[in-house]
Amino acid sequence: MRINVLQHTPNEGPGAIQAWADERGHEFYVYHPYQFGxxxxxxxxxxxxxxxxxxxxxxxxxxxxQERMLIKQLLAQHKPIFGACYGAQQIAKTLGYQIGKAPHKEVGWAPVYRQSTAVPGIPEKLDALHWHEEMFEVPDEAQLLFSSDLVKNQGFLLGDNVIGLQFHFEPLADNVREMAVNDDQYPLEHNDLHQTPQEIIDHGVPAENKRVMFSLLDFITK
Structure with a gap:
C-alpha cells in the first residue's frame, strides 16, 4: 500500500502514523504542499x-x-482517508460543511469520549492532545466519533474508510516536544485548557494513544 501524507508545518509530523506504516510494511511518502506545492x-x-x-x-x-480536489477524487473512489485537526476540517469542507471558530480554544491535554462503537477496541475515554481553535461540522452522512468536555465535534467516521479527528492521537513524545517548543506562544493565548508549553511536554503521551491510532488506521484500510 502507498500512503501519501500531506504535512502542513514542520512541527506537526506523522508520528505514530509512520510507525504504523513501517510496522505494516507500507510505502510512505510525505508531501509539503504549503512549501513546494x-x-x-x-x-x-x-x-x-x-x-x-x-x-x-x-x-x-x-x-x-487543490487538496480538496484530491480529497473529492478519493472520496468518489472510496479510498481510505485520515485527517487530523486541519486535515479533518479539509475533509468536512470538501463535503460542503462549514469550518468556523470552536466555542473554546483547546491547546493541551484533555479527555475525549467515544461516541460510537463502530470502530472496535476504542476505550470510552482517552487523554488526547488538542491544538486548535476552529471546528468542523460533522457531515450529515457521517457519525460522531468523539467529543470533549468543551467541544462536541471532535471526530467523525464517514462510511468505513474515512476518519477525521479534531485532536491528535498521532504525536509521539518527540513530536509533542517539537510542537510545544516551536509553537510555544499558541498555548499561552486565550487557551481554555490553561496549560503552558512545559506542562504540555511534561504530561507525556499516554501509551494507549499509539495503539488507538493503529486501530483507527487498521479499520479504514481493512
Whole structure:
C-alpha cells in the first residue's frame, strides 16, 4: 500500500502514523504542499493522510483548494482517508460543511469520549492532545466519533474508510516536544485548557494513544 501524507508545518509530523506504516510494511511518502506545492495524484494514493497545520480550510490559497480536489477524487473512489485537526476540517469542507471558530480554544491535554462503537477496541475515554481553535461540522452522512468536555465535534467516521479527528492521537513524545517548543506562544493565548508549553511536554503521551491510532488506521484500510 502507498500512503501519501500531506504535512502542513514542520512541527506537526506523522508520528505514530509512520510507525504504523513501517510496522505494516507500507510505502510512505510525505508531501509539503504549503512549501513546494506538490501533491500526489489519486491514482498513486492507496491511503491519504492529511495532517494538521496553522492554516484554515477557509484560507484562499490555491494549494488548499487543490487538496480538496484530491480529497473529492478519493472520496468518489472510496479510498481510505485520515485527517487530523486541519486535515479533518479539509475533509468536512470538501463535503460542503462549514469550518468556523470552536466555542473554546483547546491547546493541551484533555479527555475525549467515544461516541460510537463502530470502530472496535476504542476505550470510552482517552487523554488526547488538542491544538486548535476552529471546528468542523460533522457531515450529515457521517457519525460522531468523539467529543470533549468543551467541544462536541471532535471526530467523525464517514462510511468505513474515512476518519477525521479534531485532536491528535498521532504525536509521539518527540513530536509533542517539537510542537510545544516551536509553537510555544499558541498555548499561552486565550487557551481554555490553561496549560503552558512545559506542562504540555511534561504530561507525556499516554501509551494507549499509539495503539488507538493503529486501530483507527487498521479499520479504514481493512
Amino acid at each position: 506538490s501533491l500526489p495524484t489519486a491514482e498513486e494514493t492507496d491511503l491519504l493522510v492529511v495532517l494538521g497545520g496553522p492554516m484554515s480550510p477557509n484560507d484562499d490559497l490555491p494549494w488548499i483548494k
